[in-house]
Amino acid sequence: MDQQATDFVVATRAALAQLSALAVQYSFSVVGALLLLIIGWLAAGMLSRWAHEGLGRIRGFDATLAQFFANIIRYAILIIVVVMVLGQFGVQTASILAALGAVGLAIGLALQGTLQNIAAGIMLLVLRPLRVGEYIETPSVSGTVQDIGLFATELKTYDGLYRLTPNSLLWNVPVTNHSRLPTRMHDLKLHIADQDAIERSMQMLLDMANSDERVLKQPAPVAFVTDLTDAGAVISLRYWANTGVWWAVSRDMTKRAKEAFHAAGITVRTT
CATH class of the missing domain: 2.30.30.60 (SH3 type barrels.)
Structure with missing residues (x-):
């Protein structure tokens, strides 16, 4: 009985000594892991902000794209920190990286359409x-x-x-x-029934274009015959206008041409 008690005390002391040694050993690992987490968290935030501010200073660089790259930097640093923390406790980093690669591959396959949209979004923001x-x-x-x-x-x-x-x-x-370039051309085509009125019709169109202040003087408006048919002739008025007023000018010119030709007794229909 005394021998059993003695063996129990000895085993208890050995277990406590082993636990004490493990506590001392892993306490340094825990402290180191905490320090790594704190330093890594702060470094990730600082580098992310610096990247966002630096990209934001680049003329023409999109704010959405700057935030995207800043987030990538932040999460990449945090992943590296987590791998280093796990390494403090004896976990094989090679296994962690392999697992992360497998998870990334699975996520990429599952979100293939989403990643395609992200890649397209980056290209749209870069090339604009x-x-x-x-x-x-x-x-x-x-x-x-x-x-x-x-x-x-x-x-x-x-x-x-x-x-x-x-x-x-x-x-x-x-x-x-339709909005990128500052000027746009409009090609107004009309089909007149009377071939004898070709010269008069072209002059009427030129006068109408030159009298409109929204029509640009350079390039100058031009009128010409596009086609001749048995039913008459197709004449065109080609002019340029600023993009901001192009739609309104083109609609006004079409309406004014129809009214002017009707008042002059020239039968016309738009083609």
Whole structure:
């Protein structure tokens, strides 16, 4: 009985000594891990802010893209810190990196469409084929750009509807930007029934264009015969106007041409 008590005391002392040694050993690991977490957290925040501010100073660099890269830097540092902390407790970092790679691959496969939209969003923000306030047209969508995000772009259609378009639909497709260039040309074509009135009709169109202050003097407006038919002739008036007033000018010129030709007794129809 005394021997059993003695063995129990000896085993208890050995266990306590081993626990004490482990506590001393891992206390340094815990302290080091806490220090790594604190320093890493602060460093990630500081570097993220510096990156955001530095990219924001670059002329023309999009604020959304600057925030995106700043977040990438922050999370990359935090991941490195977590791997270092786990290494403090004897975890094999190679296994951690392999696991992170497998998780990243699985997430990438699951979010393939989302990642495609992010990549397209980055390209749209870097190359800027469209900007907020511009009217664009693609084979699938059209409207005025309201906001460009990393996943989707917000558009407002001509009839006042809200349209959220995935960025992948705006990338790798032809994009017609109606607002980017400062001037636009309008080619007004009219079909007149009387071929004898060709010269008079062209002069009337030129006078009408030159009398409108919104029509640019350079390049100068020109009128010419586009085609001759058995029913008459097709004449064109080609002029340039500032993009901001192009739509209003083109509608006004079409209306004025019809009214002027009707008053002059020239039968005309738009083609």
